[in-house]
Amino acid sequence: MLTTRPRGTNDILPGEVEKWHYLEKVCRRVCSDFGYQEIRTPIFEHTELFLRGVGETTDIVEKEMYSFYDRGERSITLRPEGTASTVRAFLENKLYAEPQPTKLYYIGPMFRYDRPQAGRYRQFHQFGIEVFGSNHPSVDAEVIGLACTVLEKLQLTGLKVHINTVGCPQCRPRHLKALVDYFSDKKDKLCKTCQERLNKNPLRILDCKSDICRELAKDAPTTRSSACPSCEVHFTKVLKYLDALGIEYVVDPRLVRGLDYYTHTAFEILVEGIGAQSAICGGGRYDGLIEQCGGKPTPGIGFAMGMERLLLTLETKGIDLSQLLTHPDVYIAAIGEKPQEEAFKLAMELRRKGISTEKDYLDKSLKAQLKAADRLGVKYTLILGDEELKARKIVVKEMAKSEQTEIPIDDIINYLERGLKTND
RNA sequence: GUGGAUGUGGCGAAGUGGUUAACGCACCGGAUUGUGGCUCCGGCAUUCGUGGGUUCAAGUCCCAUCAUCCACCCCA
Structure with missing residues (x-):
């Protein structure tokens, strides 16, 4: 025990750490080219921030947080993701008073209590960006474009950008109802977890891996089909901007994201060959989050990239970083x-x-x-x-x-x- | 939280229950005076994740425990 690190954590040793420096350098460089500035927030926050910011019903909050009481009896949580802290810092430091939008990035460790496996650790590292204060669809495309640029600079090609719209507070309830209606008469045919999802989080039935559920979900109403006109307009514009950037993407109606705060655009960048955890980047728009956290209604969008998964990808693609050794x-x-x-x-x-x-x-x-x-x-x-x-x-x-x-x-x-x- | 696999020196890896635990790599030292990369020689596990048990005898069998890996859930 004395000489064993806690489960799901890693020592980054000489020979390996140079690769991290390189990755971080590329991320910082691209961010700077895109006009994003670094923000460093604490590694722990008040637990309420994540309850509110990430969502009480998410897996992160329900079973993955590293929470403890400090000596002042305050409930503290090691950050499980970066967006909530960034929003908090934006509000606390009144960054909204400066010319908008605010474009930020962060790189650092995150903590989730989960069973480790390939590409998943209890302490892992994310590079992420957030844009507050603009709901312009070009921003959605820019954010995706930034992620792609980082990957390009790392010579990672052939990655798939999956994109979808998950709706807004107007059309989401309508979509949920349509989904529940659609599945209710098929309920007993669904797998056990999906039966629970039907009550808890029907959206997730759409990306169940079981063949039966997939089959049943084939003609299910999609978030897009239930999208209200303004959501649809936003989404088509985002796609148009992506086209303008020459970014290839797959519109994936089954893509939903696990965090409650997402609205409109949701996207993931997937790779093959790094195990079951194939998303190296995930993000989307969260127009309600800042208000949810106590700010004035302010649109926001961002993504997070998993550094460990990036490294795994570089390895499986045979990209040699050994020349980085000094x-x-x-x-x-x-x-x-x-x-x-x-x-x-x-x-x-x-x-x-x-x-x-x-x-x-x-x-x-x-x-x-x-x-x-x-x-x-x-x-x-x-x-x-x-x-x-x-x-x-x-x-x-x-x-x-x-x-x-x-x-x-x-x-x-x-x-x-x-x-x-x-x-x- | 659930399931599967694994656990022998720094690393890789032999080892059908029976005297001193192969081998390769790495590491350290040496091959006459103060000189690297090749070669040769030598050294390097009182011990087989840990704790019990079975047995005359266990790295080899059983149980427990811990850890790692992989998968599910979910996510970066």
Whole structure:
């Protein structure tokens, strides 16, 4: 236990963490190109925020939250997603008072108590964006376009954008009623979970995986078929804007999303080959949420991307990120106490100059130090012993060429700077 | 919360109940003076996730427990 991490969490080790840096860099870069600014909110919030913001009947709230009482008897919850916190921050910091819309992004850990499996963890990481203050359909398309751009920059192609409209407060009740009407005489034929869904969340029957339910749901009223005229207009415009961007999509009438706050546009980006959890990105519009959280009626839209799933995807697509690994430029091998001392000082000096330098810390033999230098992949190994010290010189060995020369110690920085500049 | 699979050194992986737990990789050291990548030699699990039990004898059988993986539910 002492040496075992909690279930569903991961250590991101050297060799792996470089990939995360790269992913984050791409996300930040694309966001900045699109005019989105980063926001960092707390990792925990008052539990009420998620009850209200995510929805009391969602699975997240009903069974997946990491909640606890702090020493002040306040109920605190580790954030299960990013939208609620972002909305809270938008309201609390009165960002609505600035020119609208507000375009934000976040990257960070989220927490859900769930059984781990491929692409699903209890602590996982999301990159997400939110736009508050515009219900313009081009924003819907832009948000999707941003997600696609990130994936493109990562050289991920062939991903499917699924899109649907889930309606608005006007047409949603109508649709729910139509659904219930449609299924009520077929109820006993539905699978057990769908029978429950009929009362609890009839929308979800539409994407049940059971063949029987699929068959039964084939002619069910879709959210689109029950959409009110304004929803339909919005949706067609979104599609038109997507066409304008040249983004390929599949209108998927069975796509519904699990969080209560979605309205109008809902979308997912799916990949094959990363296990059962195939959505690497999910999002949509939530025009009622900000009001729900105590703000003035303000439209909003966003998505979240699962970083672990992105990484899995990169892996299965065979996209090689190994060139991201960095290695030191210089290794200093020293023999003897006095040279070690000098090597220590020299290493520090080189590092301050921005020359990445490694040395021995275990009094290894020269042979072993050379071996270590080789494995680190340095360009130069400096060899320093009593003889060199006496002559105020240092041996510089260029590893790839197996050539070495003696350089006066005082010139070494210049020499290395020149040598490292030329190639790589 | 439910179901299935797995659990031997840092990693991969042999091991039909019976003396000292293969092998490969990695790691460490050495092959005469202070020099890497190839080769050769040597070292590296009082112990088989943990705890019980069966047995003269268990890594090998049984039970429990924990963990991991995968799937369901749901979601990123």
